[in-house]
Amino acid sequence: MMTDSQLKPPVSVEKTPLKPPAVAVLAANSLQLPSSSAQQLASSGSATGNPRNKCALKPGYSLMSWIRLCNSGADLSGTGGRVVPVSRSELALHNQVHDAWMAIRGRVFNVTRYMDFHPGGVDELMRGVGRDATKLFDEVHAWVNYPQLLGKCYVGPLKENVATNVEADLIRPPPAPTELVPRFDWIQQRSELTLYFYTRRMANPGLLLKRKDTSEVELELRVQMASCWHVFDFKLSAAVVWPPRAVRVGPETGKIEVVLTKQVAEPWLTYGTQEISKLNSTYAEHLTYEVVLCELFNHDSFELCLQSIKQSVLLHLPVGYHLDILLPHNGELLERSYTPVPHNCLHSNSEQIDADASPNVRNEFLIKYYEKGAVSSQLKQLQPGTTVQLSLPRGNFKLSALESHRNILLLAAGSGITPILSLLRPLLKRQTNRIERLQLLYFNKTQADIWLKDKFQALQDSDERFTCKNILSEAGGRISQELLTPLFNRQQAETFSFVAVCGPAGFNTAAANSLKELQLKPEQIHVFQG
Template identity: 60%
Template sequence: MSDSSLKPPTSNAPLRPPQVKALASSGGLQLPQTAQQKLNSSASSSASGSATGNPRNKCALKPGYSLMNWIRLCNSGADLSGTGGRVVPVTKNELALHNKVTDGWMAIRGRVFNVTRYMDFHPGGVDELMRGVGRDATKLFDEVHAWVNYPQLLGKCYIGPLKENPVKVSKDTADFPLPAPISKPAEIVPRFDWIQKSSELTLIFYTRSFANPGLLLRRRNTKELVVRVLVEHKWHVFDFQLKDKVEWLPKTVKIGAETGKIEIVLGKEESAPWTNYGSHTSSKLDSPTLEEESYEYEVTRTKEFNDDSFELSLQSNQREVLMVPPVGYHVSLEAPLDGGVVQRSYTPVESSLLGLEANPPEGLHFLVKRYPNGPMSSHLHQLSVGSRVQLTPPRGGFLLSELTGHRNILLLAAGSGLTPILSLLQPILKRNTNRIESLLLFYFNKTKEDIWLKEKLEELHSQDERFSCTHFLSQAEDQPQRITTELLAPLFQEKQPDRCTYVAICGPSSFNTAAEDILTELKVKPNQIHVFRG
C-alpha cells in the first residue's frame, strides 16, 4: 500500500471562487429541524419563519466563524480529523461513543467525519448539528440539502469509512474521489534487499515511512550475524549465513527516520564481487521476550558535565553487538547492588550533542543526573573506563508516525527529562512530509546551572528558526516559574491557525501529571499527547 492511500480524502487544490460561492450559497452543512422545533421557531420568528429572517433557519455566527474562516482553518494544517493523517475504519458502535459537543463524529453516506471543530462554524447552530452526532446522519442530511458538497466542506475532518456501510460514489462527490474503504494497516514486515561494491556489502531493510525502526545487530563469526529489526513492539529476526567473510564492525549504519529504511554497510575481508549475499532465515519475537535478554557493555568514556550530572559512553564488550534504539526509546542499565539487581532507564543522547563527532557507531552515550540517594546514578558515576554494566534491548511506546499530521508541536521537558525530547528534534525538523511550522521546547529547571546543553539548543535555533527553546526556572530570584494553565493556554486557543496540536512530555512524575492535567483542562485530546515514562 502506498503512503498516499493513508492520507485523508482531501483535495490539495485551494477552493476556487465558484466552489466558495457554492458552499456559501448552501450555508455549509445544516441538518433538518424536527416538526416541533419548526413550530417553536415560527412562533417567535419573522414572516420568513426564522429568527434570523432566513427561511432555511440559519443562525447568527460568532465573529471569526464564517465560511472563509473555516476554509482558512482547513488549509492551516491543523489535524481536524484527530487521526494524524491516517484513514481509520469506524464501527457503528465506536461512532456512537463520539456524541458530545467536545467530541463529535458523524457519518454521511458511509464516511465518518470528526465535526468537533466545525460546531461553531455550522450555519444551523451547534444544537442542530448535534442531532446527527454519534450516528449515521445521511437521512437527516438528505432531507434538507442533499446538494451540499459535504466532502469538500468536511474533507479535512475525514476519519475513515463506516464499517458495514460501504462507500457509494454519487454525483455530488464525483469531483472529490475518495479511496476505497481500507482495513487497519497491516503489520509492518521488513523487506530485505542487498547491494554490493567490490569491497562492501550493504544489507537493506525497508519498513514504512515513519515506522521508527530500531536495530540490534549481533555477530556470531566473520560469516554469520543476526539482524533484529524492532517495529511496533515486534522484533523481526534475520539470521544470516553470508557468502564470504566480512569485517566487524559495520562501516556505517543508517536508519531513515522519515523513510523507515535501514542500511548496514559491511566491509568485505577480501575485495571481490559476490554472486549472491548468501542466505538467511527469518522469524519474529515479541518485545517482552527479547527484553528478558541483556548485553554486557563496557565504559569507554566518563566526564563531568556539571555539578550533579555526568557523561557516560558505553560500547559492547568484545564489540560484537550494535544497538540503535528507535527515536524516543530508552534502554535500561542494570547493576548488582544491595544484594540484588538495580535497573534504571536512560535515553541515549546523540554523540554530536556531546561533541563526539568521530565516535564509533556502536557506542551509546548518556547524560546522567546524579542523585545523592540514587543507588544506580551513584554507582555509574564511580565507574572507570573498562568497567562493565548490563544493558537491555530498547524499550518504549513512542510512535513517530503520530506526529506526521501535526505542524505545530510543543515539547515539555523538566530536568533530565530532556533526553528523550532531544531525540525528537532532528526527525521532526528534517521531515519533508507535512513540513513542521513550529517546534517549541519549554524546558523547566530549578536554576540556570541545572540547564543541560543550553548552547546546543541555542545553536539549533540559529540553524532553524522553526525551533525555539524557552527556559523556566522554579528557583529564579526575580520571578520563579512553574508549569501553569496560564503559561500554556495561549498556545491552544481554539481556531488559531498556528495553535499547537501535539504535545510530548518528559520529566519527574509530578511534572508529567501536572502537565497532563493542564492539557486536559485546555481540551487537548489524549491522542494529541505523549508522555515518556521510564
C-alpha cells in the same frame, strides 16, 4: 561478464517457522498504584532515571518471575481463554484478594495472580479491585502500557448491560491487523555489500546487529517494530570487515541500510543465506557493555559513554525509546531506565560523528546524580574498562502520531530532556508535511541546572523553526494552564496541535491536566514514561 558496479543475482531466502508469541511485558512500566511508603528502590521504570517508591517484593515475585508465569500457559484470566463481557454488577462481586478483578479504560482484568507481584504492594492494588480503577490509575501514570503488562489477565470488555442470551463461548476478540514483516533486499559493488530492510513510512524501526562470536561471515540482524523483533540470521558468502562501514536507519522512511566492506574485493554470486524468525519478548536478554568514559557534566550530573564489548554489537534505538542499565548490588540486580542522548551532544564526543551514517557501537548518557540513588551513585563511580548490562530498547512512542502535525510543543523538566532530544533531529529533518514550528519549554530550578544550553542556542540560530525557552522555578516559573494558554490560540493557524511531555511524575501530571483543560485530545499528547 560481471562489472564492478552493482551486481544483483536473484535473492535466495530460506524461511523457518516463526516462534510462538510470548507475552510482551514492559519492564519499565509495571502497574504501580500510589504507594504510601517511600522506600529505597530496587528497580525503577523511569525514562529519566527518577526514583519511584515501591514495596519490597517477596522472593520469587520479581518482574522476571511474572514474565515467566505469563509465558507458562497458566490461565491467569480464569476464563479458559475466552473473552467474556463483564457488567459492573459482576465486576463488583470480584473484590477479594483471592478473587480480584479491576477495570481500566473499559477493559476488565483478573489481577488475582498479580497481587504479590505488584511493586506498590497488595493493599494499594486492592484500592482498585471490584470497580472501574481508571481514574485511580490515571492519577499516578496514565501512560503505562497496562494491556501488555496484564495481557494474559484480560477477562473481557466492561459493559453497562450484558445481554443474557449471548454465549460467552462465541465471543472472540476482533481479528488482529495484518502484521508487517520487513522486506529484505541487497546490492553489491566489488568491495562492498549493502543490506536493505524496508518497513513502512513512520515505522520508526530499531536495529540490533551482532557478529556471532568472532565469525566473519555470520551475522544476526534484528529489526525492531514496536515490541516485536524480526530476526534475520545471515551466513554470508564470504568474509566481511567488522564493524560495518555505514549504518543508516530512517525513522521517517522506515528504511534500514547496512553497508559492509568485503575482506576480498571481488563479486559474489549471492549474498549467502538467511533464516528468519520473530521474537515477541526480549526482557530477559541483556547486552554487555564496557565503560569508555565517565566524568562530571555539571554540579549534579555526569556523562557516561558505554561501548559494546569488542564492538561486537551495534544498537540503534527507535526515536523516543529508552533502555535499562543494570548493576549488581548487595546480591541484587538493580536497574534504572535511561534514554541515550544523540551523538555530538556531549563534551567528550569531539569527533562530530554523523549519527545517521556511522555505526553506533557506543551509547552515551546524561545522568542526574542522586546522593542516595542506589544506581546513579554507583554509575558515577564507574571506571573505564568496567562492564555493565544493558536491556534491549523499550518504549511506546509512536512517531507516526506526529506525522499530521506541523506545530509541535515540547515540555521537558530536568533530566526529562533526554527523550525530547531524540525527537529534535527527526522532526526538523522531516520531508513529508514539513515542520513549521517546534518549540521547547525547558523547566529547571536554576540556570546552573540547565543541560546543553549552548546546543539548544546553536540549533535555534541555525533553524528558525526551532525555539527554546528556559523556565526557572527559582524565578517563579511553573508548569500551569496559565503559562500554556497563550500557546493554544484556536484563532491562529500556527497554534500547537501536538505536545510531547517528559519530566518527574508531578510535572507530567500537571502538564497533562493543564493540556486537558485547554481541550487537547488524548491523541494530541504523548507523555514519556518518567
